[in-house]
Amino acid sequence: xxxxxxxYIQITGMTFARGDRLIFDNVTINIPKGxxxxxxxxSGTGKTTLLRLIGGQLKPDSGEILVAGQNIxxxxxxxLFVARERMGMLFQSGALFSDLSVxxxxxxxxxVHTSLPEDMIRDIVLMKLNAVGLRGARHxxxxxxxxxxxxxxxxxxxxVLDPELMMYDEPFAGQDPIAMGMLVKLIRSLxxxxxxxxxxxxxxxxxxxxxSDYVVLIADGRVIGQGTxxxxxxxxxxxxxxxxxxxxxxxxxxxxPAEDLASDMLQGGTRV
Amino acid sequence: MFDWISQWGRSGLDAISVIGRSxxxxxxxxxxxxxxxxxxxxxxxLYSVGVLSLLIIIVSGLxxxxxxxxxxxxxxxxxxSEQAIGQMVALTLVRELGPVVTAxxxxxxxxxxxxxxxxxxxxxxxLSSMEMIGVDPLRRVVAPRLVAGFISMPLLAMxxxxxxxxxxxxxxxxxxxVYDGSFWANMQQSVDFREDVLNGIIKSCVxxxxxxxxxxxxxxxxxxxxxxISIATTKTVVYSSLAVLGLDFILTAVMFxxx
Amino acid sequence: xxxxxxxxxxxxxxxxxFAALVMLAFQVSGLTLKSAEDVYHVYAQFDxxxxxxxxxxxxxxxxxxxxxxxxRLDSKSYNALVEMEIYRSVNxxxxxxxxxxxTAGLLGEKYISISPGAEEEFLKEGDTLFDTQSALxxxxxxxxxxSSKLGQ
Numbered sequence: 239x240x241x242x243x244x245x246y247i248q249i250t251g252m253t254f255a256r257g258d259r260l261i262f263d264n265v266t267i268n269i270p271k272g273x274x275x276x277x278x279x280x281s282g283t284g285k286t287t288l289l290r291l292i293g294g295q296l297k298p299d300s301g302e303i304l305v306a307g308q309n310i311x312x313x314x315x316x317x318l319f320v321a322r323e324r325m326g327m328l329f330q331s332g333a334l335f336s337d338l339s340v341x342x343x344x345x346x347x348x349x350v351h352t353s354l355p356e357d358m359i360r361d362i363v364l365m366k367l368n369a370v371g372l373r374g375a376r377h378x379x380x381x382x383x384x385x386x387x388x389x390x391x392x393x394x395x396x397x398v399l400d401p402e403l404m405m406y407d408e409p410f411a412g413q414d415p416i417a418m419g420m421l422v423k424l425i426r427s428l429x430x431x432x433x434x435x436x437x438x439x440x441x442x443x444x445x446x447x448x449x450s451d452y453v454v455l456i457a458d459g460r461v462i463g464q465g466t467x468x469x470x471x472x473x474x475x476x477x478x479x480x481x482x483x484x485x486x487x488x489x490x491x492x493x494x495p496a497e498d499l500a501s502d503m504l505q506g507g508t509r510v
Numbered sequence: 511m512f513d514w515i516s517q518w519g520r521s522g523l524d525a526i527s528v529i530g531r532s533x534x535x536x537x538x539x540x541x542x543x544x545x546x547x548x549x550x551x552x553x554x555x556l557y558s559v560g561v562l563s564l565l566i567i568i569v570s571g572l573x574x575x576x577x578x579x580x581x582x583x584x585x586x587x588x589x590x591s592e593q594a595i596g597q598m599v600a601l602t603l604v605r606e607l608g609p610v611v612t613a614x615x616x617x618x619x620x621x622x623x624x625x626x627x628x629x630x631x632x633x634x635x636x637l638s639s640m641e642m643i644g645v646d647p648l649r650r651v652v653a654p655r656l657v658a659g660f661i662s663m664p665l666l667a668m669x670x671x672x673x674x675x676x677x678x679x680x681x682x683x684x685x686x687x688v689y690d691g692s693f694w695a696n697m698q699q700s701v702d703f704r705e706d707v708l709n710g711i712i713k714s715c716v717x718x719x720x721x722x723x724x725x726x727x728x729x730x731x732x733x734x735x736x737x738x739i740s741i742a743t744t745k746t747v748v749y750s751s752l753a754v755l756g757l758d759f760i761l762t763a764v765m766f767x768x769x
Numbered sequence: 770x771x772x773x774x775x776x777x778x779x780x781x782x783x784x785x786x787f788a789a790l791v792m793l794a795f796q797v798s799g800l801t802l803k804s805a806e807d808v809y810h811v812y813a814q815f816d817x818x819x820x821x822x823x824x825x826x827x828x829x830x831x832x833x834x835x836x837x838x839x840x841r842l843d844s845k846s847y848n849a850l851v852e853m854e855i856y857r858s859v860n861x862x863x864x865x866x867x868x869x870x871x872t873a874g875l876l877g878e879k880y881i882s883i884s885p886g887a888e889e890e891f892l893k894e895g896d897t898l899f900d901t902q903s904a905l906x907x908x909x910x911x912x913x914x915x916s917s918k919l920g921q
Binding site: 290293295315319320321322323325326327329330331333334335336346347349350351392395396 | 538545546547631634635636638639640641642643644645646650
């Protein structure tokens with residue numbers, strides 16, 4: 239088991255609703271420092287929302303989110319921007335700035351947050367691009383990159399300021415096996431070489447379980463299980479088993495809530 | 511029935527909260543320290559908002575001036591006062607058509623482009639990722655565009671008026687044979703710098719402010735989907751046009767009317 | 770290279786904009802640099818303005834010497850009180866000059882024409898012209914003419 243004293247992110251009693259829909263209901267999650275934590279759950283359970291809450295782009299309705307000891311929801315706009323310099327986030331789409339070249343994209347955080355001389359910026363950018371294997375693609379524009387390359391450039395950009403915390407939003411979604419393998423290797427090596435605390439949001443069970451030291455499973459706005467991958471696999475909760483084994487029906491129903499099929503069919507008419 | 515009323519109330523509340531959001535948006539974008547490298551960003555935006563709108567402004571200005579010259583001549587020649595054509599063309603352009611038509615063209619050309627660009631940046635998470643890098647997109651993306659719009663509109667409107675007057679001159683003097691001395695003399699006698707030219711510029715400053723604000727806000731506030739962007743772009747053009755025409759009436763009443 | 774082009778065209782755009790402003794100022798509105806010319810104020814009372822308006826011109830023998838800056842009702846005499854701004858350079862207008870409201874052409878603008886008198890003393894700031902002729906009211910003229918014809 240991991241010691242709870244070494245938590246980088248502590249979420250206590252956090253509730254968040256979007257409109258009438260409750261997305262998180264009194265959730266408590268601890269994310270250990272220096273480890274890779276995977277947050278998994280069925281689609282639509284608000285995993286990306288969780289990352290946005292940690293990054294302070296959304297504010298919880300109640301409860302608190304401590305990142306490196308700071309209550310994110312209480313920070314002013316300016317303080318938040320300062321706090322974010324220590325966070326890196328890899329978006330699902332990569333989110334490269336489409337009007338800047340690969341090189342300039344990676345250099346962007348350095349240019350706005352540091353006043354380093356140009357040759358130093360160049361060295362850092364090329365180093366980071368080299369780490370993701372795309373040093374040769376520095377002159378390309380984002381529109382000329384494949385999906386996997388886009389994500390790797392975005393990864394280089396998010397680690398260029400050497401953050402303490404990296405968040406990955408569905409890093410494996412829609413990637414071919416080779417690109418997926420590369421990303422798995424990159425995430426793992428970044429964590430071990432730089433000691434970055436990594437939070438990974440995914441529904442790819444296999445990859446996530448193989449890469450992470452700690453897993454948090456969420457469904458229906460609640461945490462349904464957390465622990466090391468091994469411990470989770472041994473657990474017998476039906477919800478956990480359903481998700482980890484990919485069973486189509488179970489505690490997470492196959493059907494969207496609807497009235498009984500028979501009565502729906504028998505109603506007749508043209509009402510939809 | 512009850513449903514209908516509550517829906518009505520809700521859309522009313524929504525409308526007010528949109529106004530509030532757009533106000534906060536403007537406030538946050540413009541107040542405080544500008545982004546690093548603001549000047550370079552502004553130049554880039556002046557290019558895409560101002561310079562790229564020049565062609566449509568010049569061509570429309572020329573044709574509108576020519577039409578005014580032609581129509582004015584046909585009416586005035588009946589009273590034997592066709593030399594007043596310069597006065598008519600210049601006053602209409604400087605006071606009304608210059609600011610208004612420029613603003614309408616601007617909303618269609620530059621406004622919709624601004625909305626679509628920012629909407630797409632939002633949809634592709636570029637704005638979010640900028641926030642996560644620790645850069646305020648309001649300062650970095652929105653503010654230069656707002657300022658570029660404010661600067662460009664009056665300049666475009668003045669260019670429009672001048673080109674329009676030249677178009678009127680072309681038709682009236684070169685084609686229809688009005689004596690060019692009286693063309694200019696009549697114009698200079700009746701157009702007052704403070705009352706007409708400056709008021710026209712004030713109008714176009716107001717239009718520039720409103721059109722850019724609407725365009726940038728609609729982009730920033732759009733739903734991050736392809737449908738959301740298309741709705742936002744349409745809204746930009748419709749709202750800007752209505753705002754321009756409505757404000758034009760109010761400003762005209764204040765400036766030239768005796769209300 | 771591309772940035773240079775952008776900068777150059779933006780510069781050109783700004784220059785064109787200000788050139789347009791200059792054009793509008795001097796060519797279109799006929800602004801002259803001495804337009805902030807010193808003026809002095811002269812008043813005149815009329816019993817009928819007949820459509821005279823602020824900003825109308827004031828002329829002597831057809832030469833513009835100033836403009837009408839304000840029109841209000843004199844509450845004692847119930848006459849229209851017109852304030853005129855006359856250029857300082859035109860400082861030798863006799864005190865007994867006559868101010869009359871005229872029409873440019875048949876249907877044109879109303880303006881004030883000042884016919885100089887013979888007095889030795891000249892008008893200065895705040896003076897009032899007492900000898901005035903109100904606008905020629907065509908309707909009144911016609912009705913007078915008609916009634917005199919009828920009376921015959």
